[in-house]
Amino acid sequence: MIRVQDLTKSFQTRTGRIAAVRGISFEVQAGEVLAFLGPNGAGKTTTIKMTAGLIRPDQGDVLVDGRSLASQHDWVTARMGAVLEGSRNLYWRLTVLENLLYWGAMRRVPGRLARERASNLLRRVDLLTRAHNTVQTLSRGMQQKVALCQALMHEPPVLLLDEPTLGLDYESSESIKGMVRDLAQNGTAVLLTTHQLDIAQELADRVAIVRDGQVVLEGQTAAVLDRFSRPLVQIVAAEPWPADLERRIYGFPVTVTGPDTLELLPGDRGEQALYALLARLEPHPLARVERHQADLAEVFLEVVGTRSGT
Amino acid sequence: MNRLLIAEWRRMVVGLVRYPIDTIASTLTLFLVFAGLFYGASYITSSPIGGGRLSTVVLGYTVWIVMMAATGDMAWSVQNEAQNGTLEQVMMVPWNSVWVFLVRAVMAIVGMLVPVGAVLLALLAMTHVHLFWRPAALVPILMVIATAWGLGLLVAGIALLLKRVGQVLQIVQFLLLFVIVSPVAVLPGLGWHLASIAIPFAAQVSLLHGLLAAGATPTAWLWLESVMNLLFVLMGGIALFIGADRLARRQGILGHY
Known part of the structure; x- marks a missing residue:
């Protein structure tokens, strides 16, 4: 659906040229959400703006359905919708409906169809009753929902979202997440950048982590999480450990991590060690036994490191 | 294109x-200025208002404010979009950005001519004055407006790169005033004729002056110079705006303010 090929960009500053993006490539297929993650200054926004045609790359290209942004700019951008970070995306003095109709017309959507789409989109985000309110009177969460609707007026097959849930409350974030999920299920290719790693983990089919202008990790979200999961088993007791815990766990590669938790590193003995330890702990009641599963925050910290991490 | 319009x-x-108060206030300002032109002339000359000279003053002033609006509107539009944070969305629509800002400029002029026309009609009815003008003057007036759009695109291009252009516009307006009072196109010598093709409005102002004030029939050469001036400035403005757009995208500063 959308293929980003070898994008490279450097900017001239007073102290010399700085490479913002260095040969970034990735693809987002129809119906897929790619979370494009990285610390501040890693090159995420520059990449997304190059993808949208707002920044001209020094090298590389963006292809949508095989057509090049460099040579067919209007055709390609007509198939993209974008909610840009830090940008208001909307005219605050126009009403919600006026904004949607305006941006629909600007993207060549016929009037009657635009009205129909605007109503459907506003219904979907529970803002139909606010259609005739000016955007400046809406909450930040509502404005962001309208910005998303604006980006969807021409039903683009590719959606670019730069920090779409930044500064939103839980309810608004959930609403945006639900909409992104629905869009992906209906075949939209979504490129998402966010610092909210829990949201990325929930939404993304694939993740790409960028550092210093380069993709340093890319893969299916589940596979990436598995790859970074440690062979640890956490055992959580239903009540504090007994006084003779030290004796019971003697000889096992165990770390007591709390008054009612401990972690086992089974090592070469694998499940045998786990079952042997569980037998030793009996009859103390246990709440749960679970294998360690990395989350995206752990992956991010490990990949990005502390040098430039946020 | 219809959808864009x-x-x-x-x-x-x-x-x-x-914002009705703002709209009413700007219409009232127009009314007061034109009323000043209509009645002021009568007061100063102690004679009944009307005649060819008043027509020239009124039409000249109308052309001047339309010219100023056409020159500045696109730059203000770019500056406001950048300030409001919507410029990048505008630059992402599948229309050439030149078209978008030109259409906005056309709409701005139409939106300006409606109240100007209404005010003029009201004053004509109130004062029972007839304005004399030659329909042939409409062509150079349209040429002036189109040339102003060319110049406006140039300033809008600067706005794409620098964002704040209020002072640049003031300088442009000052230079235009200088051009308008300088009879460049009717000065003898090839150099002046070439200058009247390159300097915005130089030929058209002489053309308009001939048609409205002097009652003369302009030469074919002056018409040709006016057309060439229009093409030169408009094409130049389009080329410079496109160049500025490319440079802004290359420098990654479209979203800056």
């Missing part, structure tokens, strides 16, 4: 209707 027309009308 309709979208921009609606956006402009909404702006006028949503």
Whole structure:
């Protein structure tokens, strides 16, 4: 659906040229959400703006359905919708409906169809009753929902979202997440950048982590999480450990991590060690036994490191 | 193109209707200025108002304010979009950005001529004065407006790169004033004729002056110079705006303010 090929960009500053993006490539297929993650200054926004045609790359290209942004700019951008970070995306003095109709017309959507789409989109985000309110009177969460609707007026097959849930409350974030999920299920290719790693983990089919202008990790979200999961088993007791815990766990590669938790590193003995330890702990009641599963925050910290991490 | 026109027309009308006090105040200002022209002339000369000289003053002033609006509107539009954070969305629509800002400029002029026309009609009815003008003057007036759009695109291009252009516009307006009072196109010598092709409005102002004030029939050469001036400035403005757009995208500063 959308293929980003070898994008490279450097900017001239007073102290010399700085490479913002260095040969970034990735693809987002129809119906897929790619979370494009990285610390501040890693090159995420520059990449997304190059993808949208707002920044001209020094090298590389963006292809949508095989057509090049460099040579067919209007055709390609007509198939993209974008909610840009830090940008208001909307005219605050126009009403919600006026904004949607305006941006629909600007993207060549016929009037009657635009009205129909605007109503459907506003219904979907529970803002139909606010259609005739000016955007400046809406909450930040509502404005962001309208910005998303604006980006969807021409039903683009590719959606670019730069920090779409930044500064939103839980309810608004959930609403945006639900909409992104629905869009992906209906075949939209979504490129998402966010610092909210829990949201990325929930939404993304694939993740790409960028550092210093380069993709340093890319893969299916589940596979990436598995790859970074440690062979640890956490055992959580239903009540504090007994006084003779030290004796019971003697000889096992165990770390007591709390008054009612401990972690086992089974090592070469694998499940045998786990079952042997569980037998030793009996009859103390246990709440749960679970294998360690990395989350995206752990992956991010490990990949990005502390040098430039946020 | 129709959708773009309709979208921009609606956006402009909404702006006028949503802020009625502002709309009424600007119309009232226009009324007062034109009333000043109508009645002021009579007061100063102690003679009944009317005649060819008043027509020239009124039409000259109308052309001047339309010219100023056409020159500055696109730059203000770019500056406001950048300030409001919507410029990048505008630059992402599948229309050439030149078209978008030109259509906005056309709408702005239409939106300006409606109240100007209404005010003029009202004053003509109130004063029972007839304005004398030659329909042939409409062509150079349109040429002046189109040339102003060319110059406006140039300033808008600067706005794409620098964002704040209020002072640049003031300098441009000052230079235009200088051009208008300088009879470049009717000065003898090839150099002046070439200058009247390159300097915005130089030929058209002489053309208009001939048609409205002097009652003369302009030469074919002056018409040709005016057309060439229009093409030179408009094409130059388009080329410079496109160049500025490319440079802004290359420097990654479209979203800056």
